[in-house]
Amino acid sequence: MVDGRIDVKAGLLEPKIDVHAHVLPGEEGLRQSDRLVAVADKLGITELWCSAPIAGGRMASPEEIRRNNDGVIAAMRRHPRRIRGLCFVIPGYYTEAIAEVERCLAAGMIGIKLYNQYKIHDPAVWPIIKLAAERRIPVLEHCAHLTGKTLAEQPLTSDGADMARISERFPDAILINAHIGGGGDLEWSLRALRDASPNLYVDVSGSNLEDGQIEMAVAELGASRVLFATDSTMEGCVGKVIGARLSRKEKEMIFRLNAADILAKQGLQPFYQTQAAGTINGEASADAV
């Protein structure tokens, strides 16, 4: 509640959908997915939308990209009631990228993950955005308004202004500006997004736990466009939302209801609605291996 006493125990029991998580390819990836689900159990995270992107802007081969996505599919199969997949592609491989998205969707993935090989508004990315809009699936874009040395290292990282620009061209696309706490000037990006399409969301993941960021996101975009996520900062990000000066309803929207709305556009239900009671918060998950 606004200005009420923070109740951590109750907050941990709230079901949560983490729209930004990662798994690795290969056997190590499967073990990592077990750890991810085990920690999610402790935090009340009932489902995780996972991807295995090529980070740092590197132009990997289509074969390597497929291997990474296969790692996500393997994690989905290992934890079918906890992990959903986001298909990573590098849009410049036009033919291969479209085919890879179709392959991953056929395997049960529910969205697309893009990193910083291209700015989101680069015309090379448009066919991917168009496909996502047609299929009503979300596109999670690695974002930050970087400054200084970090910007020089990753100049094609999209920020809030880039996201607002692409949302003007594709207002029906479900776009997620990743990790407002993922580094970079989050106030800059949130201000840049204030007039963007209502189909553009932000996720709250990232290791920056700066106080006030969730409240600012809600003030700029409205609570219906703010999504819970961790990007591996699991306890920190749960704590950000629990600690934010927001109403209980707004926190519910962030923790799960907004992501459930995104799933509903594909005719899917969130796992917390179908999960047996007692499968989170320290109990073994239904599909734990």
Added chain:
Amino acid sequence: MLFDLNAWIGSWPFRSMWDNTAPAMLERMDRHGINWAAVSSLEAIFHRNGQPANEKLAEDVAPYSRRLFPLATINPSYVKWEDDLKYCHEKLNMKGVRLVPQYQGWELKSAMAVKAVQACTERGLLICIPHRLEDPRQAHPIDPGRTVEYDDVVYLLRAVPAAKIVLQNIRVTPAINALLQPDLIDKEWYVDLALTEVHFNQATLSFLDKVGGKHLVFGTHSPHSYAGSALVKLELLPVAGDEKADVCYRHAARLLNVNLMETE
């Protein structure tokens, strides 16, 4: 019971903050169930002569002296800093100091830093050193974006083995093993929970497996960071009983020489 060893009041130059006055900090602590906090002044970091800001801090927290414990910010590169340390300790009854070399143009691996740590240690004062105050990936153009690392603390502890040092806001990584070497493992050094992860960080789990709560304290980095994040980590911390009480408040009380019975 909770003792937050990592709190601030005052203005941060690069963004607006909530809860950055003494009364607002008290309300914030009440909202989060935190009983006591060690606070220092943000202005004292950035002013050339930080001593007036230290004195203003003491004045601001005086009405709440049972719950807020001021820490002096000492800049050993500034002339007559020894006088500031003496005054803050002897006249203002401060129980510890903050060292923030990142914003003051000096290094921890230096004779100057060793002299300051030695002076604090001779007075029995706790030394709190933040790894960072803000994420360097969003650094303002005039923010150097520098950080303090584990090896800085290793250097200081080898130079002043009796020092009591808390390295705040650092992420636990395998680099922490430098502090677990035989000559340092029983020294008075600590890290806090403010900005590290616990369960999805193998380095933290390994650290806790080796030493439990022996070198861990509760800290929130309020009001810079959400206190809720540190509370979630504390709630799920894989230590229990007396060890958990050490992390929650007993280490802090001992390090600051505070008798908590007298604060009730």
